[in-house]
Amino acid sequence: MKNINIEVGLRTAYDINKEMKKAAESNDTITLKNVLGQRFIGSGISKEIKIKIYGVPGNDLGAYMDGPEIEVFSNVQDAIGNTMNKGSIIVHGSCGDTAGYAMRGGEIFIKENVGYRVGIHMKEYLDMKPAIVIGGTAGDFLGEYMAGGVIILLGLNASKKQPLTGKFCGTGIHGGAIYVNGTIESHKLGKELKPVKMEQKDISLIENYIKQYRKYFKYEDEIKTDKFSKYMAVDTNPYKKMYIKY
Amino acid sequence: MLKKEGEIRIPSGCAISGIIDKKRNRFNGSDIIKSIALMHDRSNGLGGGFAGYGIYPQYKDFFALHIFYDNETIKHKTEDFLNAHFEIESAGNIPTRKVSSIANKPLIWRYFVQPRIYKVKDLCMDEKEFTARCVIRINREFDGAYVFSSGKNMGAFKGVGYPEDIGDFFMLENYEGYIWTAHGRFPTNTPGWWGGAHPFTMLDWSIVHNGEISSYDANRRFVEMYGYNCALQTDTEVITYLLDLLVRKHNLPIEKALQILVAPFWNEIEKENPEKAKELKALRTVYASALINGPFSILVGYEDGLIALNDRIKLRSMVMAEKGNKTFFASEESAIRVICPEPENIYHPAGGEPIVVKLEAKI
Numbered sequence: 001m002k003n004i005n006i007e008v009g010l011r012t013a014y015d016i017n018k019e020m021k022k023a024a025e026s027n028d029t030i031t032l033k034n035v036l037g038q039r040f041i042g043s044g045i046s047k048e049i050k051i052k053i054y055g056v057p058g059n060d061l062g063a064y065m066d067g068p069e070i071e072v073f074s075n076v077q078d079a080i081g082n083t084m085n086k087g088s089i090i091v092h093g094s095c096g097d098t099a100g101y102a103m104r105g106g107e108i109f110i111k112e113n114v115g116y117r118v119g120i121h122m123k124e125y126l127d128m129k130p131a132i133v134i135g136g137t138a139g140d141f142l143g144e145y146m147a148g149g150v151i152i153l154l155g156l157n158a159s160k161k162q163p164l165t166g167k168f169c170g171t172g173i174h175g176g177a178i179y180v181n182g183t184i185e186s187h188k189l190g191k192e193l194k195p196v197k198m199e200q201k202d203i204s205l206i207e208n209y210i211k212q213y214r215k216y217f218k219y220e221d222e223i224k225t226d227k228f229s230k231y232m233a234v235d236t237n238p239y240k241k242m243y244i245k246y
Numbered sequence: 247m248l249k250k251e252g253e254i255r256i257p258s259g260c261a262i263s264g265i266i267d268k269k270r271n272r273f274n275g276s277d278i279i280k281s282i283a284l285m286h287d288r289s290n291g292l293g294g295g296f297a298g299y300g301i302y303p304q305y306k307d308f309f310a311l312h313i314f315y316d317n318e319t320i321k322h323k324t325e326d327f328l329n330a331h332f333e334i335e336s337a338g339n340i341p342t343r344k345v346s347s348i349a350n351k352p353l354i355w356r357y358f359v360q361p362r363i364y365k366v367k368d369l370c371m372d373e374k375e376f377t378a379r380c381v382i383r384i385n386r387e388f389d390g391a392y393v394f395s396s397g398k399n400m401g402a403f404k405g406v407g408y409p410e411d412i413g414d415f416f417m418l419e420n421y422e423g424y425i426w427t428a429h430g431r432f433p434t435n436t437p438g439w440w441g442g443a444h445p446f447t448m449l450d451w452s453i454v455h456n457g458e459i460s461s462y463d464a465n466r467r468f469v470e471m472y473g474y475n476c477a478l479q480t481d482t483e484v485i486t487y488l489l490d491l492l493v494r495k496h497n498l499p500i501e502k503a504l505q506i507l508v509a510p511f512w513n514e515i516e517k518e519n520p521e522k523a524k525e526l527k528a529l530r531t532v533y534a535s536a537l538i539n540g541p542f543s544i545l546v547g548y549e550d551g552l553i554a555l556n557d558r559i560k561l562r563s564m565v566m567a568e569k570g571n572k573t574f575f576a577s578e579e580s581a582i583r584v585i586c587p588e589p590e591n592i593y594h595p596a597g598g599e600p601i602v603v604k605l606e607a608k609i
Binding site for chain 1 (some may be wrong): 284285287513517559560563565578579580581583584592594596597
């Protein structure tokens with residue numbers, strides 16, 4: 001395994017991404033140190049390399065990413081995994097808004113909480129099934145306009161003060177599934193989201209992601225699956241009434 | 247000639263940052279410049295600005311008027327007006343340094359003034375109302391003159407350019423304040439001109455804003471009924487006037503005023519206990535036109551502290567953190583970490599959740 005260290009500091013995102021693309025050709029891992037707000041890290045690299053990030057990376061981390069595994073040892077900001085296609089992003093912290101925006105494939109694991117609109121318009125096609133696994137809690141509009149893939153919300157730190165989800169869950173959802181460790185109060189459900197029965201295959205799917213979550217974050221306690229509930233779209237075309245029929 | 251907002255349209259986010267020291271320990275403008283500079287990519291060089299509080303302790307009892315002039319003629323005309331209405335304690339141009347990227351600067355002047363007492367008494371006003379009216383009048387009637395700061399012991403500094411260059415231009419390292427806010431502009435609907443840069447101010451209120459106020463016209467019609475004039479045709483200025491109206495003129499506590507700007511949804515109000523629901527309903531009804539809609543995250547500086555506020559469904563980012571006596575706000579976490587590497591209590595305020603950090607009482 002060949003690794004290259006890149007000192008980032010206050011260098012521009014343009015510089016860093018250019019250097020990374022070059023480094024990716026001849027290395028197996030890239031370690032970025034003292035990252036501070038640089039955007040688009042990991043995008044434009046179509047190789048299954050590992051990228052380790054120390055410091056807070058900028059918005060659109062792993063945007064359009066097609067292969068790498070990014071591991072971030074701090075919080076991340078907005079729109080991580082924007083339209084990513086393949087690979088994974090593992091965050092040892094919390095994240096801002098719109099993680100997994102329009103995601104098409106790959107996996108995102110977030111150890112702690114996420115902000116608003118996580119999984120907005122994520123989608124799936126045949127074997128391309130993106131997944132977002134959240135250890136903590138989520139803000140409003142979780143899975144907004146979701147068209148495919150899965151969101152798994154573990155809510156390990158959920159409490160009365162820090163509720164599992166915010167309001168307007170799954171507003172506009174028309175595909176995919178949201179699994180939460182508990183239940184979403186009915187007033188928090190978007191009009192287009194409804195609870196559905198959990199089946200054995202759902203449990204197996206969750207167990208698989210929980211296993212990975214525990215491995216990535218060295219989470220030792222058991223995470224039981226018996227309290228999970230599943231939510232899906234009411235309709236695959238919720239806004240059809242708003243359009244003229246031909 | 248400066249192009250005014252509304253004369254052209256530039257389709258194109260923004261960045262905001264703020265720091266407050268609750269104990270009123272003053273610090274210079276270097277940190278706020280560093281913070282906003284980190285978010286360079288969020289702006290496009292068409293506007294940058296800062297507000298500092300506690301920066302003029304030697305003149306703390308005077309209104310500090312910062313004025314842009316297009317030319318000497320309008321300056322003389324405006325100064326005649328100022329002389330007729332105010333005692334001018336001190337006047338001079340605001341010191342700037344040459345920065346290669348800053349061009350087409352207007353004349354930039356500063357006056358420390360007190361309203362002429364007999365005029366204030368004649369009009370049965372208090373000095374704040376008198377000063378506010380004079381500021382509105384200059385901005386409306388003196389074409390080519392624009393008062394962009396009018397509070398006591400505070401000042402706005404703004405212009406066309408990237409914020410870090412504007413900060414350098416105004417030499418903000420030479421000012422010390424206990425609250426600083428900053429804005430990097432990426433104009434979406436209107437051109438960048440010196441007056442159109444943030445912050446927008448009225449007396450000691452200053453606002454930096456990332457987003458777009460969809461309810462602008464409804465809000466504008468509302469404040470204009472109370473004598474304000476939205477001369478800049480840019481959405482942000484109306485928030486400044488709304489707060490000035492609700493808090494200074496209508497005497498509402500700041501928390502209530504903010505509740506009006508981001509009134510809870512009707513279905514949220516219904517869930518409250520009857521007494522609380524009645525109050526919320528009354529506020530929403532009486533001040534229906536003061537509700538702000540559209541995507542925004544704003545930072546509001548005022549004489550008692552610093553406020554952060556997001557639109558109700560949080561269409562813009564905002565993060566806060568603390569360290570010692572200081573509270574930091576920014577559009578991005580990295581913009582806090584660049585000046586405070588190990589912040590505590592990192593928190594993303596929820597949509598419509600006002601965060602008010604108050605200064606401790608003056609000693």
